[in-house]
Amino acid sequence: MTRVLIPAGALGLGYDRNALERGLANRPDIIAIDGGSTDSGPSYLGRGVSKYSRASTKVEWRELMQARAKAGVPLVIGTAGTCGADQTVDWLLQITREIAAEEGMKVRVATIRSGQPKERVKAALADGRLRALPAAPEISETVIEDCSNIVALAGVEQVAAALATGADIVIAGRTTDTAIIAALPIARGDHAGAAWHGAKIGECGALATTNPNSGVIQIDFDDAGFTVEPMAPNAAATPYTVSAHMLYENSDPFILHEPGGHLDVTGSEYEALDKRRVRVEGSKWVKGRYTVKLEGARVVGHQSVGLAVMRDRRYVQNAREWAADVVAKVRAKIEARMGLSPDDFDVEIRLIGMDATLGTLENRRDVPVEVGVLGILTCPTQEQAAEAAKIMNPYLLHHPLTEDEPMPTFAFPFSPAEMQRGALYEFCLNHVMELDDPMAAFTLEVHEVGHA
Amino acid sequence: MPELGRIVSKVRSKNAGPFWLTIDVFCGDSATFERVSASLKDEAVARLYGVDRQLLKRFEIPSLNVVKFSVPRPVVQGKRTDRDMHGAGWGCLLEELEID
Numbered sequence: 001m002t003r004v005l006i007p008a009g010a011l012g013l014g015y016d017r018n019a020l021e022r023g024l025a026n027r028p029d030i031i032a033i034d035g036g037s038t039d040s041g042p043s044y045l046g047r048g049v050s051k052y053s054r055a056s057t058k059v060e061w062r063e064l065m066q067a068r069a070k071a072g073v074p075l076v077i078g079t080a081g082t083c084g085a086d087q088t089v090d091w092l093l094q095i096t097r098e099i100a101a102e103e104g105m106k107v108r109v110a111t112i113r114s115g116q117p118k119e120r121v122k123a124a125l126a127d128g129r130l131r132a133l134p135a136a137p138e139i140s141e142t143v144i145e146d147c148s149n150i151v152a153l154a155g156v157e158q159v160a161a162a163l164a165t166g167a168d169i170v171i172a173g174r175t176t177d178t179a180i181i182a183a184l185p186i187a188r189g190d191h192a193g194a195a196w197h198g199a200k201i202g203e204c205g206a207l208a209t210t211n212p213n214s215g216v217i218q219i220d221f222d223d224a225g226f227t228v229e230p231m232a233p234n235a236a237a238t239p240y241t242v243s244a245h246m247l248y249e250n251s252d253p254f255i256l257h258e259p260g261g262h263l264d265v266t267g268s269e270y271e272a273l274d275k276r277r278v279r280v281e282g283s284k285w286v287k288g289r290y291t292v293k294l295e296g297a298r299v300v301g302h303q304s305v306g307l308a309v310m311r312d313r314r315y316v317q318n319a320r321e322w323a324a325d326v327v328a329k330v331r332a333k334i335e336a337r338m339g340l341s342p343d344d345f346d347v348e349i350r351l352i353g354m355d356a357t358l359g360t361l362e363n364r365r366d367v368p369v370e371v372g373v374l375g376i377l378t379c380p381t382q383e384q385a386a387e388a389a390k391i392m393n394p395y396l397l398h399h400p401l402t403e404d405e406p407m408p409t410f411a412f413p414f415s416p417a418e419m420q421r422g423a424l425y426e427f428c429l430n431h432v433m434e435l436d437d438p439m440a441a442f443t444l445e446v447h448e449v450g451h452a
Numbered sequence: 453m454p455e456l457g458r459i460v461s462k463v464r465s466k467n468a469g470p471f472w473l474t475i476d477v478f479c480g481d482s483a484t485f486e487r488v489s490a491s492l493k494d495e496a497v498a499r500l501y502g503v504d505r506q507l508l509k510r511f512e513i514p515s516l517n518v519v520k521f522s523v524p525r526p527v528v529q530g531k532r533t534d535r536d537m538h539g540a541g542w543g544c545l546l547e548e549l550e551i552d
Contacts, residue, residue, distance in 0.1 A: 038470050041537045042530040135471040135507075135524035244516050247476045251468035251522035253511055295470075300532065346532065357541040359533075361502060361526065364548070378532055426531050427470040 001222045002185040003028045004198075005231075007067075008215035009205035011035050011060055011077060012052030015215030019231035020063070023216050024071050026231075030163075031068055031075045032180045034203055035092070036082035038295060038427070039249075046148050046297035046425030048087030054095070057081075061092070062099045065169070069105060074163055076170040076180045078154075084174030085149045086115035092171050093447065100450035107169055107450055110162040113443040114173030116150040120441065121294065121433070129434040131291070136430035143428050147296040150429065154292065155259030156195075157438035159183035165446050173442075174295065176258055177203040185221035193283035196263040198226035200256055201245050201280075208245035211235035225281035227273065237278045239270035259438065261287040291432035292441060298428050301346075302382040303421035304389035306375040308396040309411040318401055319371045323349040326375075326395045334388050345388060346378040373410070378424060389418040456492070457547035459484055465543030470529035473501070473539045474522040475546055485517040491552040492519060500545045501526050521546075 005028035008015040012035075036044070040051045050057065068075035081088020089111050100107055121144050124130045130139070137143075144150070151174035160183045162170040172180065181199035186192055198219045201208045205215045214232030228237040246253045246265060256263040264284040271279045310316055330347050334340055352372030355362035375396055377388040396417070398407050435441055457463055461480035468474040477492070479485040489512055498505040503523045511520040526542070527534045536542065 038529070039467055039538060042470070133471075137471075137528065240516065244478075244518070247474070247513075247516075247518060247520055249466050249468050249474065251472040251474050251509060253513065253520060348533075350535065357536055358545065359535055361500070361542075361545060363545070424532060427528060430469070430471045 001220060002030070002188050002190050004181050004184065004202065004219050004221065005031045006181065006202045006205055006217045006219070007031065007033050007064060009034065009203070009207055011064070012056045013215070014060070015205065016232045019214050019216035020067060023218050023231040024067055026218060028071060028073060028218065030073050030184045031064060031071065033064065033077050034079060034177055034180065035077045036079035036084055037177065040082065042297040042425040042427045045083035045085060045151065045295060046299065046423065048083065048085035048149050050081035050088055050091060052082065057092070058095050058099065061095055062103070065096070065099055065103070065105065065107070068168065074168060074170060076159060076163070076172065076183070078159070078172045078175035078177070078180035080171050080173060083149070084114050084151050084172070086113050086173060089113055089171055089173045096169060096171065097449050105450045108165070108167050109169045109171060109447045109449045110165045110167035111445045111447065112154055112158050112162050112170065112172040112175070113445070114151045114154055114175070116152050116294065116441060118144050118147065118150065121150055124433045130431045131434070133293070133430045133432060137428055139429060139431065143298070144296070146298040147428065148298060148425070150294060150296040152292040152294055152433060152441045153259070154442055155179045155438065156183040156186050157259070158442045158444070160187040161439060161444055163187065165444070167446065178256070178258065181219070189223070190221040191223050191225060192285035193263060194224065194226045194280065195221055196256065196258060196285055197265055197268060197280060197283035198228070200263070201228055201242055204245070204248065206230050206232065206235055207248065208242050209235040209237045210241055225279060225283070227277055227279050229277045236276040239272055239278055242278045242280065243270045259292050260290045261285055289434060290436070290438060291434050293432050294429045295427065296429035297425045299423045300426050301378040301380060301424045302385045303424050304377045304385040304418050305421055306389050306392055306396050306418045307413060308373045309370055309413065310373060311370045311411065312408060315401065315408060316369070316371050317367055319351050319354060322399065322401055323351060323373065326392070326399050330392045330395055333391050337391065338384065338387055340379065340384065344380060345384070347388070347392070348376040350374040350376065382420060382422065386418065386420060393417055453550040453552060455548050456488065456551050460488060463543045463547040465539055465541070465546070467525070467529055467539040468522060471525055472522055473525045473542055474520065475543050477519045477546065479517040479519065482514070482517055485514060485519070488519055488551065496549065497521050497546065498523070500549060501542065
């Protein structure tokens with residue numbers, strides 16, 4: 001039997017302190033927490049930075065390091081620093097060193113680096129060891145070369161190797177959400193299907209319970225199944241909340257692909273042990289070729305944005321025509337004055353209050369009270385984007401619907417009116433890479449931290 | 453004909469990775485599940501999101517009274533033309549679809 005304590009769905013999100021204490025009192029074998037996902041977009045991976053504040057991360061990581069010391073068990077984080085790039089592994093390692101020094105702790109820290117040298121990925125492409133997943137973009141050597149960061153998603157093998165070093169703390173770069181939870185149960189011989197399934201249920205903390213914000217959840221794995229129990233007294237796991245979690249962020253609620261195979265929960269049975277605990281059995285692990293998923297991000301331009309708000313009823317009613325006219329005039333002026341060719345830049349206006357969320361898919365045509373006019377300028381360089389935004393500025397402030405009417409003025413919330421967004425990144429890989437040895441694409445290092 | 457959102461307990465859309473969107477319709481009870489399951493057509497859902505019907509995945513989960521759809525994201529997450537980084541707004545289209 002292996003007991004895994006999961007404090008929250010992600011480090012930096014917060015959790016119920018009393019529930020964590022209760023979890024520690026139950027003597028877990030390991031504490032595991034996720035550090036990120038792709039869900040906030042490509043910029044974090046592209047830049048190799050964390051989405052969450054360093055201050056919040058340090059406060060929560062300190063508490064988890066203290067909890068670990070108290071329990072005397074390993075603490076594992078996967079996808080450190082939102083994106084799991086090598087830079088964010090270093091970032092969390094540095095925070096760990098600071099905390100260890102401040103707390104007088106001596107800890108052995110194992111790091112797993114998931115960053116991929118471009119040459120390795122290009123070689124895999126050339127050798128036919130890269131396979132496109134459904135809806136993958138086209139790739140080429142150039143696309144790979146353009147990536148500022150490429151990571152591979154580690155599975156249980158890499159996390160288990162890190163644990164086998166005797167590490168007190170494992171800071172993993174990009175891993176699958178489930179690998180950090182499933183690694184120890186699988187290494188100890190618990191049921192593989194149960195390990196992956198329970199890990200999926202636990203990867204978002206208490207999201208699979210009636211009280212998601214409480215965060216802390218405990219999962220017991222054994223040779224036949226797993227048992228889920230939230231640690232907050234006002235949270236309950238029910239067969240419904242547990243089985244429904246397989247829907248969450250999964251394109252297929254029954255099959256989950258992982259390095260080295262896939263989980264099949266078609267035959268899983270969910271049983272309420274009491275009002276708060278659920279037992280699950282019948283989950284299957286199906287072995288396959290050893291592949292790891294790749295994620296990559298590259299810069300595709302730089303952006304400046306401007307925001308104005310129109311409240312005048314006639315302008316609100318005619319906002320679409322007005323915006324189309326502004327875009328055409330600004331485009332022409334950028335070409336004429338900045339010498340950019342039409343394919344080099346983009347001018348877009350999104351009308352907040354009308355169709356800013358859905359664009360052309362929007363099918364409602366209600367007339368709102370006011371409309372936010374979000375002007376987005378995309379150019380090859382930031383300097384050009386800033387110039388383009390300045391060219392748009394007078395139109396956002398004063399552009400009239402017709403030539404023979406008094407000049408309107410719209411509401412600008414800020415001075416300066418433009419905001420520099422920096423580089424625009426895009427995800428450009430949705431592929432798996434075949435590996436003969438799971439460790440071949442990952443680097444394991446051991447650091448003695450806090451020792452003089 | 454009522455909007456789907458008026459008869460079910462919840463419609464939720466979310467990214468399933470950067471390249472896929474998944475939409476869960478929580479029907480609440482088995483009668484509503486049967487009704488939604490019978491009247492919600494794949495063609496209508498694919499048309500709503502502007503995707504090829506062949507690429508639409510549909511799952512019927514009676515134990516949860518859930519009908520689930522997954523489609524390639526109408527725009528890849530984070531691309532210049534993406535308007536909804538987490539894919540949470542697209543569910544509204546299905547929520548407002550009128551059904552029998």
